[in-house]
Amino acid sequence: MEFETIVGLEVHVELKTESKIFCSCPTRFGGAPNAHICEVCAGLPGALPRLNKKVLDYAVMTSLALHCEVTKKSRFDRKNYFYPDLPKGYQISQLYAPIGRNGYMDIDVRPEAGRSPGEASSDASKKRIRIHELHMEDDAGKLIHDEAENSTKIDFSRCGVPLLEIVTEPDFRSDEEVTAFLSELRTMLKFIGVSDCKMQEGSLRADVNLSVRPIGETALGTRTEMKNLSSFRAVSKAIGYEAKRQWEIVRCGGTIDRETRRWDEEKEMSFSMRKKEDAAEYKYFPEPDLPVLRITDEKIDELRSVLPELPQEKRKRYIEELHLPEYDAGILTANKEITVLFEKTAEICGDPKDASNWIMVDLMKLLNDTSTLPEDLKIREDSLGEIIVMFKEGKVSRAAGKELLRAAFAEGAVPKEYADAKDLWLITDRGSLEEAVGKILGNNGKARDEYLAGKTKNFQFLLGQAMRETKGKADPALLRSVLEEKLAQLSHDKTDKM
Numbered sequence: 330m331e332f333e334t335i336v337g338l339e340v341h342v343e344l345k346t347e348s349k350i351f352c353s354c355p356t357r358f359g360g361a362p363n364a365h366i367c368e369v370c371a372g373l374p375g376a377l378p379r380l381n382k383k384v385l386d387y388a389v390m391t392s393l394a395l396h397c398e399v400t401k402k403s404r405f406d407r408k409n410y411f412y413p414d415l416p417k418g419y420q421i422s423q424l425y426a427p428i429g430r431n432g433y434m435d436i437d438v439r440p441e442a443g444r445s446p447g448e449a450s451s452d453a454s455k456k457r458i459r460i461h462e463l464h465m466e467d468d469a470g471k472l473i474h475d476e477a478e479n480s481t482k483i484d485f486s487r488c489g490v491p492l493l494e495i496v497t498e499p500d501f502r503s504d505e506e507v508t509a510f511l512s513e514l515r516t517m518l519k520f521i522g523v524s525d526c527k528m529q530e531g532s533l534r535a536d537v538n539l540s541v542r543p544i545g546e547t548a549l550g551t552r553t554e555m556k557n558l559s560s561f562r563a564v565s566k567a568i569g570y571e572a573k574r575q576w577e578i579v580r581c582g583g584t585i586d587r588e589t590r591r592w593d594e595e596k597e598m599s600f601s602m603r604k605k606e607d608a609a610e611y612k613y614f615p616e617p618d619l620p621v622l623r624i625t626d627e628k629i630d631e632l633r634s635v636l637p638e639l640p641q642e643k644r645k646r647y648i649e650e651l652h653l654p655e656y657d658a659g660i661l662t663a664n665k666e667i668t669v670l671f672e673k674t675a676e677i678c679g680d681p682k683d684a685s686n687w688i689m690v691d692l693m694k695l696l697n698d699t700s701t702l703p704e705d706l707k708i709r710e711d712s713l714g715e716i717i718v719m720f721k722e723g724k725v726s727r728a729a730g731k732e733l734l735r736a737a738f739a740e741g742a743v744p745k746e747y748a749d750a751k752d753l754w755l756i757t758d759r760g761s762l763e764e765a766v767g768k769i770l771g772n773n774g775k776a777r778d779e780y781l782a783g784k785t786k787n788f789q790f791l792l793g794q795a796m797r798e799t800k801g802k803a804d805p806a807l808l809r810s811v812l813e814e815k816l817a818q819l820s821h822d823k824t825d826k827m
Contacts, residue, residue, distance in 0.1 A: 330580070332541045334572040335549060336507055337499035339536040340514065341492050341557075342524050343468065344387050350467045350491035351378030351421065351619075358530050362473075362484040370467075370489030372417030377618050384491040385428075387523040388465050389624065389632045391493055392429030394521055394639060395460050401624045403428050405465070405616035414470035414483055422494075423464035424613045428622075432460035434517075435641065436509045437659075458510050459498040466492050493523075499538070499549065504568040508561045511535060512663070516640045519665040525704070534559045537567060540585070541575045550575070551585040555592050555599055567592040571599050643668065651681040657689055664703035667692075670710060677714025678721065687713060691731060695738045712737040715744045723804050729753040755804045762795075762803055762811045769794040770815060781820050788816070 349356055352369035368376040392399050408420040438456050468490040473482045495514070501507045515526045515533055526533040534557045540550035555571060558564045575585050590599040638646070640662045647658035661671045667688065674684040692713070696703065713734065720730040725748060732753065736742035748754055756762060770777050773794055780787040792812055796803055 331544045332572075332576045332579070333502055333544050334568065335499045335540045335542065335552075336501035336504075336568060337538040337552075338495075338497045338501070338507065338510070339538065339554075340495040340497075340511070341468075341534050341536070342391075342495065342518060342526070343532040344384055344491040344493060345522065345524050346381060346383045346387070346491055348381055349489035350381050350384050350465070351489055354489060356490050358527075358532075360486065362482070363486055365486040366488065370416075371485055372415075372488075378421065380619060380622075381491060384465060385622065385624075386632060387491075388428045388463065388493055389629060390521055390636060391495075391518065391523055392432065392463050393629070393633050393636060394517055395429065395432040395434055395463065395495070397429030397432030397460055397463055399624060399629050400426050400428055400430060401626075401629075402426065403622040403624065405619045406613045407616050408466075409612045412469070413481070414472050414485075414488075416470065416485060416488060420466060420469065421616055421619070422466035425615075427462040427464035429460070429463035432463070433457050434460065434510065434513060436506065436513050438506055438509060456500075456506065458500045458506075461496045461498050463493060463495050466494060468492050499540075499552075504565040507535075507537070507568060508565055511561060511564065513640070516663060516665070520637055520640055520668075522637075527704075528559050528561075531557075531559055535564055537564065537571070539568060539571050539575070541572055541579060550579070551587050553585065553587065553599075554589045556589060556602070558592055560594075563592060563594055566594075566597050567599060570597060574599065640668075647681075651675075653681060653685055657685045660689060660693075661685060666703040666706050670706070670708070670713060673710040674714040674717065677711055678717040680717075680721075683717055683721070684714070687717060687734070691734055692738070695735065707739070707741040708734075708737045709741060709743070712742075712744055719744065719748070723757065723806070724748075724755055725753055726755060726801065726805075728801070729755075752802075754802070756799055756802050757804045757807060759807065759811065762799070762808050763815070765798045765803070766795050766808070766811050766815050769798050770819070777816075777819070780816060788812070791816075 343356075346356055348354060349370055352367050354365045354367050354370055357365065369378055389399055403423065403426045405421050406424045408422045408424070409418065410420070411418055435455055435457050438454050468487050470483055470485040470488045473484060475482065497510075501510070511533075518524045518533075519526050524532055528534065537555045537558060538552045539555070540552040542548065542550045553571065553575070555567050558567055571590070578585060586601070586604070588604050589602045591602045592599050644658045644662045647653045647661065648655055653661070660667070662668050670692075671684055671688055674688070675681040678684055695701070716725075716730050716733045716737070719725045719733070720727060725733065729748070732751070733742070733744045733747055736747050737744060769791060773791060776787045776790055780791065792809060795808055795812055796805070799808070
């Protein structure tokens, strides 16, 4: 008997605000433990929260980008539970009136990386993932386990960092679909500017709710939850392991416990943490220290108007208006930094296809060879466009263009300044090229005479010698023209003497 995997996600997104959700403490990542705390985020008696307006704006913008219905009368609720990294003894969240409901995101179940260049996706490869809700909440602190000292330390600096929790319906059937969704979601969140989505810093992490059932059945099985997966690899491995673990139990007649499990990345196994709580166990009730949120249509329209063009919209425009292959369009819109660079490059050089080719071939190779993330690019936005223009105008060779790109990539070099410093400009002065050609014809008499006698293949040899004489800096077309004229003149002179 075969089985299928059913997965739903709870994605936690740290918002890119300067201060926390209910106080003015900074949200900077890193630093000394417990450096960014106050009486509010530390949960001291009598401290009152005050909502950060930017958090609400970002929540509405994200709801709109995910096609959610924005709740015009929203509120916060207390989620009561006791854990060492939660100093208040409760979390301020949204259960009864979340800011967004009933949205969706379309994904390509065969993402660009899985397709060959030039191969288009079809409607059959698209899948709609339903968004159940989106709500705001404050983050907890961080426990640091020190095995050497046999102790656990607490850092409260993360307490109160603003979170959006995006809850999907159980629409996923494979780890590939989950990672495609998370990739598309990360790109979208970065495009609209609400989060940096640095998974290595915990800015984007996912809880995976998973169950299995025999193929053909419609009832959902008992699900488990794996908490705080912070990389695509961890998500994929965890889903594969947990699905097999559950199916082995079900296949042998056992039952699945509804529990929260921890994923161990080193052992690539999940381990039981605790029994899974129901909402009733958290004893939710309306947050008494925060007022009801009333969001007007005018405010929603205002925030809708500042949303940028979303990645899927860009992808479609690149294909239909810029006539780029779907594969290229997918790569160019997979990261905000690459998209910004592409659009600036295309604007400067006036040719989207040229811009795409240089990025897809040369820049991507540099990224891969140096294991550099797009968000860590040092290249100035206008540098690649300048390099392409310099090459198209015949001012630098293709090899020099690649050298300029390497310098701009590695150290943020300004192309024209670097070309001056390294003397990379092509020689376009006819007089200088005539002098170089005259010299190589004098030094290669045998090849010259054989050419004049009809051995025309010697032309490429003489051209190569001329290019070497100019140290590869001659304008190739102009150099060829000068050599052809010189040889034609020699042939004419030879004929006159006969």
